[in-house]
Each structure stands twice: as structure tokens, then as C-alpha cells.
Amino acid sequence: xxxxxxxxxxxxxxxxxxxxxxxxxxxxxxxxxxxxxxxxxxxxxxxxxxxxxxxxxxxxxx
Amino acid sequence: xxxxxxxxxxxxxxxxxxxxxxxxxxxxxxxxxxxxxxxxxxxxxxxxxxxxxxxxxxxxxx
Amino acid sequence: xxxxxxxxxxxxxxxxxxxxxxxxxxxxxxxxxxxxxxxxxxxxxxxxxxxxxxxxxxxxxx
Amino acid sequence: xxxxxxxxxxxxxxxxxxxxxxxxxxxxxxxxxxxxxxxxxxxxxxxxxxxxxxxxxxxxxx
Amino acid sequence: xxxxxxxxxxxxxxxxxxxxxxxxxxxxxxxxxxxxxxxxxxxxxxxxxxxxxxxxxxxxxx
Amino acid sequence: xxxxxxxxxxxxxxxxxxxxxxxxxxxxxxxxxxxxxxxxxxxxxxxxxxxxxxxxxxxxxx
Numbered sequence: 001x002x003x004x005x006x007x008x009x010x011x012x013x014x015x016x017x018x019x020x021x022x023x024x025x026x027x028x029x030x031x032x033x034x035x036x037x038x039x040x041x042x043x044x045x046x047x048x049x050x051x052x053x054x055x056x057x058x059x060x061x062x
Numbered sequence: 063x064x065x066x067x068x069x070x071x072x073x074x075x076x077x078x079x080x081x082x083x084x085x086x087x088x089x090x091x092x093x094x095x096x097x098x099x100x101x102x103x104x105x106x107x108x109x110x111x112x113x114x115x116x117x118x119x120x121x122x123x124x
Numbered sequence: 125x126x127x128x129x130x131x132x133x134x135x136x137x138x139x140x141x142x143x144x145x146x147x148x149x150x151x152x153x154x155x156x157x158x159x160x161x162x163x164x165x166x167x168x169x170x171x172x173x174x175x176x177x178x179x180x181x182x183x184x185x186x
Numbered sequence: 187x188x189x190x191x192x193x194x195x196x197x198x199x200x201x202x203x204x205x206x207x208x209x210x211x212x213x214x215x216x217x218x219x220x221x222x223x224x225x226x227x228x229x230x231x232x233x234x235x236x237x238x239x240x241x242x243x244x245x246x247x248x
Numbered sequence: 249x250x251x252x253x254x255x256x257x258x259x260x261x262x263x264x265x266x267x268x269x270x271x272x273x274x275x276x277x278x279x280x281x282x283x284x285x286x287x288x289x290x291x292x293x294x295x296x297x298x299x300x301x302x303x304x305x306x307x308x309x310x
Numbered sequence: 311x312x313x314x315x316x317x318x319x320x321x322x323x324x325x326x327x328x329x330x331x332x333x334x335x336x337x338x339x340x341x342x343x344x345x346x347x348x349x350x351x352x353x354x355x356x357x358x359x360x361x362x363x364x365x366x367x368x369x370x371x372x
Contacts, residue, residue, distance in 0.1 A: 001318050001361065003251060003288070004334075007104060008312035008342070014235055016341050018243055023337035024314075025241030031330035032322060036240045040251070040288075042193060043236040049076055050105040051311065054098045055087030057080055063132055063175065065313060065350070066148075069228060070126035074156060082155035086128075089147035093140050094132070102313070102350075111200055112229040113125065116222045117211030119204055127189060127226070131352060138297055142305055149303030160302045164189070164226075166255060167298040173324055174353040178346045179335030181328055187299065188256035190272075194249050198280060206279035210252075213271030217264050218256070237249065262359055266367055273365030284364045290317060291360040 002028060003040050009058065010045040017043060064090060065102050071120065072107040079105060126152060127164050133182065134169040141167060188214060189226050195244065196231040203229060250276060251288050257306065258293040265291060312338060313350050319368065320355040327353060 004024060012020075025039045048059035066086060074082075087101045110121035128148060136144075149163045172183035190210060198206075211225045234245035252272060260268075273287045296307035314334060322330075335349045358369035 001288075003290075003317045005315040005317075006312055006338070007315075012342060014243070014245070017235060017238075018246065020338060020341035021238035021243060022241045023341060024334050025238070027333035027337045028316070028330060031326050031333060032318070039240065040249075041238040042232055042251075043238075044106070044230070045236065046104055049079060050107065052079075052083035052087070052103040052105075054101065055084045057076070057083060059076070060080065063350075065131045065352075067129040067131075068126055068152070069129075070156070078155050082152060085151035085155060086148050089151045090130070090144060093144035093147060094136060102311075104313075106230070108228055111203060112231065114203075114207035114211070114227040114229075116225065117208045119200070119207060121200070122204065125226075127228075138305070138307070141297060141300075142308065145300035145305060146303045149300070163302065164187075165300040166189075166294055167300075168292070168354070169298065170352055173327060174355065176327075176331035176335070176351040176353075178349065179332045181324070181331060183324070184328065188254055191253040191255075192276070193251045193253075194280070202279050206276060209275035209279060210272050213275045214254070214268060217268035217271060218260060262367070262369070265359060265362075266370065269362035269367060270365045273362070287364065289362040290356055291362075292354070293360065 001038060002032065002034065003042075004028070005042050005044065007044045007046065009051060010047055012045075063100060064094065064096065065104075066090070067104050067106065069106045069108065071113060072109055074107075125162060126156065126158065127166075128152070129166050129168065131168045131170065133175060134171055136169075187224060188218065188220065189228075190214070191228050191230065193230045193232065195237060196233055198231075249286060250280065250282065251290075252276070253290050253292065255292045255294065257299060258295055260293075311348060312342065312344065313352075314338070315352050315354065317354045317356065319361060320357055322355075 021041045051058045113120045145165045175182045237244045299306045331351045361368045
């Protein structure tokens with residue numbers, strides 16, 4: 001613990017994910033004082049057909 | 063907010079998803095009185111091998 | 125299936141939740157064609173200290 | 187209810203999943219005393235690029 | 249990994265939870281061949297007002 | 311989007327949460343290039359009776 005789940009639209013590069021999990025982990029360790037190895041992160045990626053805001057699918061424009 | 067996650071078996075059409083997110087959003091706005099644009103929905107789809115009920119995978123029949 | 129999780133700020137009345145789960149269930153049944161009894165909904169409520177947008181807790185204003 | 191979500195790295199066989207959902211369901215029924223058919227399980231699988239521990243993606247080694 | 253989330257109605261005893269996490273962990277280790285210490289479980293408990301099936305809150309009867 | 315869920319043991323102060331959501335949001339914006347206001351975070355806190363590792367509840371020691 002803690003466990004972090006990041007849900008986002010698909011299409012980010014491995015480089016972006018690599019930097020993101022490194023920096024998010026540091027942000028949590030800094031503020032909670034937990035060991036770095038205690039922080040787990042999972043990323044769930046969505047197609048534009050599986051996300052909606054204001055009642056409209058992302059694939060239909062925003 | 064609110065955030066809605068809908069988990070379902072894969073195979074629904076875009077048309078079904080389009081209608082579902084529209085109607086679910088309206089149902090929430092009507093009852094909670096929040097703005098339409100505050101409602102986010104994400105859909106997680108599962109293969110029949112990744113869902114089970116009563117101890118049995120969906121791909122093995124029900 | 126399908127399973128619906130609704131995450132929202134605490135403070136809604138039972139009457140609001142009652143109407144919301146009824147209408148959300150109807151919205152899903154109408155669009156997916158699944159039986160009413162197949163739709164499960166769980167509601168996760170958050171205090172204003174456990175939600176944030178734009179890097180700011182809800183309890184600190186928006 | 188209860189609903190069980192199992193999040194794991196991709197690559198397990200159908201045979202492993204079949205045994206896992208059977209045994210996890212039995213473990214829950216035994217301890218909670220609920221009917222077998224009340225237990226639903228969903229499995230979310232992740233690529234090595236979408237999981238991280240200690241600030242490092244699984245695809246970058248551990 | 250793997251991470252297991254169990255969502256259920258509130259009211260189970262600590263003894264029930266203790267037995268459940270022990271047995272669920274064994275069920276996963278047996279089938280996936282992962283180390284026991286790799287299995288994390290979190291339990292989310294719901295009031296009867298925050299769960300619904302077939303469009304009806306649990307607190308309103310089933 | 312993106313939506314971040316942080317699951318952790320209860321007991322952190324508001325000050326810790328305030329710093330955490332600020333820094334996690336910055337970490338995501340820096341790496342993904344999304345607007346700050348697009349980042350939502352929710353925190354789920356667990357009692358020691360509702361978390362387990364290696365088949366043992368946190369309340370029973372580690």
C-alpha cells in the first residue's frame with residue numbers, strides 16, 4: 001500500500017508512462033512517508049468508444 | 063463527479079454504448095441535480111474468459 | 125452483469141439514490157437488452173477531504 | 187454480492203483462471219455463508235507496460 | 249500482484265474476514281503459482297443504501 | 311481524464327492528503343501534457359480490518 005490506479009485514454013507512449021509512474025510514486029512517498037517499494041501503480045487504458053463525458057462518447061467528439 | 067464505471071461483457075455495438083451513456087447520464091442528472099458535464103462514464107469490457115459467476119468462467123457456459 | 129459503480133460526493137438522500145438506481149438500471153436495460161435483475165449497482169461516497177480536482181481537495185474549495 | 191475483482195499481469199492460461207475462480211468462490215462461500223451463485227468474479231489483466239512497483243514499470247525489469 | 253478487491257455488504261465479523269482472506273489467498277497461490285506475500289486483498293463494505301439490484305436499493309428489500 | 315484512485319490505510323492527515331493530491335496532479339500533468347483541471351483524484355481509505363497481505367489482515371499484524 002498505497003495502490004494507485006490511473007485511468008486514461010489510450011495512446012500514451014511507454015516513455016510517458018515511465019516518467020509518470022516514477023514521478024507519481026515520488027509524490028506519494030514524499031507526502032505519506034511510506035517506502036518507495038510499497039507503492040504499486042496500475043494503468044487502465046480506454047478506447048475513445050469506452051469513455052464518455054456529458055453523455056457523449058469521446059469517439060463522437062467533445 | 064459523479065464518475066460512473068460500467069463493467070460488462072464485450073460485444074456491444076458503438077450504437078448501444080452511445081445510447082447507454084446518454085441515458086445513464088440523464089438518469090443521474092435528473093436524480094442528483096448535477097450539471098450534465100459533470101458526469102463521466104468509463105466502460106470496462108471483459109472477454110468471456112475473464113468473468114465468472116458461481117465459480118464458473120462465462121466461456122465454460124452458464 | 126453489467127455491474128455499475130457510481131462514485132460521488134457524500135450527502136445525497138436515500139430518495140435521490142432510490143431514484144438514481146431505478147433510472148440508471150432502466151437506461152442500461154433499454155440500451156443493452158439485458159434482464160433488469162442482471163444489473164447491479166454499487167455507490168461509493170466520498171468525503172470532501174477524499175476528492176480532488178486540479179490538484180486541490182474539495183474541502184479546500186473549488 | 188460479493189463481487190470480486192482480480193487484477194493481475196497478463197499471461198495466465200484459461201486452465202489457471204478456471205481453477206482460480208472455482209477455488210476463490212469456494213473460499214468466499216465457506217467463510218461468508220453466501221450462496222455460490224451470488225459470487226461474481228471479474229479479472230483485469232495488465233500488460234507489463236501498465237503495471238509499476240517502486241516507481242518502475244514491470245517491462246523495465248524489477 | 250495479484251490484487252484482489254472484494255466488495256460486499258457490511259456486517260461480516262473480523263473472524264469471517266480473517267478466514268476469507270486466508271482462504272482466498274491460498275486459492276490464488278495454488279492456481280497462479282505466485283508467492284503468498286505477493287497477494288494483496290482489500291475489502292470494500294457497503295451499507296444497504298449503497299447497493300442495488302434490479303433497480304432497487306438493498307435497504308428497500310429484495 | 312485522467313482519473314486517479316489512491317487506496318491506502320486510514321489515518322493520514324488532511325495536510326498529507328493536500329500535499330499528495332497537489333504533487334500527484336503535477337506529476338501527471340508534467341508527463342502526460344494534459345491540463346491540470348483534467349486530473350481528478352479520489353482517495354479510498356481502509357481500516358486495518360479491511361486490508362490483507364499474504365493472507366493476513368493488517369489488524370492481525372504483519
